[in-house]
Amino acid sequence: MGSPENGNDVLAKSTVPLVSTKPEPVAASVTALETADNASDTKDLEPEWRQRAVSRSLNAARSRAEKRAQRFIDAAFSLMDEKHTTEFTIQEVIDRSKQSLRGFYQYFDGKEELLLALFEETILEATDDISALVDQQTEPMERLHQFTVRLHEWCEASETKRKRGAHDRRPISEFSVQLAINNPERVRLAMSPLFRMLVELLNDATAAKLVAVANPRHTSMLMMQTIMYSWFGNRLMDGPLSVITAEEAWDFCVYGLRS
């Protein structure tokens, strides 16, 4: 995986904690709460070194925690790559990551949280990747087009197509539907960077009078669905001869039935 430290402004705001880090037991905070309304004053009165020490300690703890959580996530990704499904057991994740069951539940509220984390991670990667690609274009329509094609790839990506050591993303694509049903809010949040990008691209194209949509957000969503879940339609057509390609999805989005 590439360096995840891409300081994208748009993303920064909506970044959701990958792991549910259990609130660190900061003993001092208990006493601080008694003088709630002047908490900042209290802080200022404390020697700076103390804050830094606490901060360092917390950072150390967080770093350790992140490393541990990451091992679970890596194990899960590798299991998915092998089994092409999200139906691995927690036990398998434990075994592969060489950590303990207890540890797992310390870092994730349950299996769904783990899958959500995988989903978030994937969306972030995809957003970076697509963003970089789109930025190579200047024409609004071409930017939209690139967005479409690449996003389609990300969601379709079968084992044979994977490049750059990326993971098999089909299992996640598949499970994302389930996720969206049980936990729409989280999924919405996770997808928002991607969604925001699309809305922007669409707005740009509209401004340039290259397209005309009544409601950019609604249209974006319809487009997003069409692109991301065309694999679903493929499952439902006979023969592998008939496969909806990225270009077909694109044409459908742009021209509808007038293609």
Next chain:
Amino acid sequence: MGSPENGNDVLAKSTVPLVSTKPEPVAASVTALETADNASDTKDLEPEWRQRAVSRSLNAARSRAEKRAQRFIDAAFSLMDEKHTTEFTIQEVIDRSKQSLRGFYQYFDGKEELLLALFEETILEATDDISALVDQQTEPMERLHQFTVRLHEWCEASETKRKRGAHDRRPISEFSVQLAINNPERVRLAMSPLFRMLVELLNDATAAKLVAVANPRHTSMLMMQTIMYSWFGNRLMDGPLSVITAEEAWDFCVYGLRS
């Protein structure tokens, strides 16, 4: 695995396990197969009453079986209406249908088969309903339009919208995705009447030069997805203020980004 409820016409020709008892007839049929082209002669030589008797017996058995199976299905539908999910337990189905666990597994290979049955039933109902509506129109585009709006309703249909004692179909819509992932072939088969209707409507519109699509089947599938699963997008947008309506889906399908 052979499901016990295969009352399929195609299968009727082969030996039916329900009443015929001995394995000997199988051996006989093997020899009969050697002289394949006079198989019908052989049939004619059997006394007709015998065939009718067997047939009547089978029909009776089938009828009884169907009634029993139907009770499971009714119970499942009613549970879905109440719980708004397919996550009821088999035990609940048993209790409500006042039948036995044993009976359940005699008629369905498992829970997935039951859900598949609900799905099939729903699709058939929907197809009839939509078909009747579409046939009230003569203009190809209006036919397509009606198809779209009504199908959207069928898939979206929340409790508040239900009429005519129809069931809450959201749980099935939701689960159909899962179903399509685990069992694409069955789902494809179940959806084929609906799919065929859409392809025809689209072909008619194309013939009338009202639309122009490169690949009717692919476009139909994209359209179908857009219509049937726009509820999915709704889950992913903030606030219930923003809801993709049937008309929006229709516009998107027809005009794409040029609406």
Next chain:
DNA sequence: AAAAGCCGGCAATGGCATTCTCAAATTTTG
């Protein structure tokens, strides 16, 4: 009315997620 197959009730099995327990290991603190 005996034989044969069907059926209801219900206990048993098995897979898996999630929790619980406890003692060893590690970190923090005085």
Next chain:
DNA sequence: CAAAATTTGAGAATGCCATTGCCGGCTTTT
């Protein structure tokens, strides 16, 4: 450094369900 506090590992225990097995009564057939 050593006691106290916290984290962690190992894995047993629990709970939920789907699915199977078993047996004694109940029809239907012969």
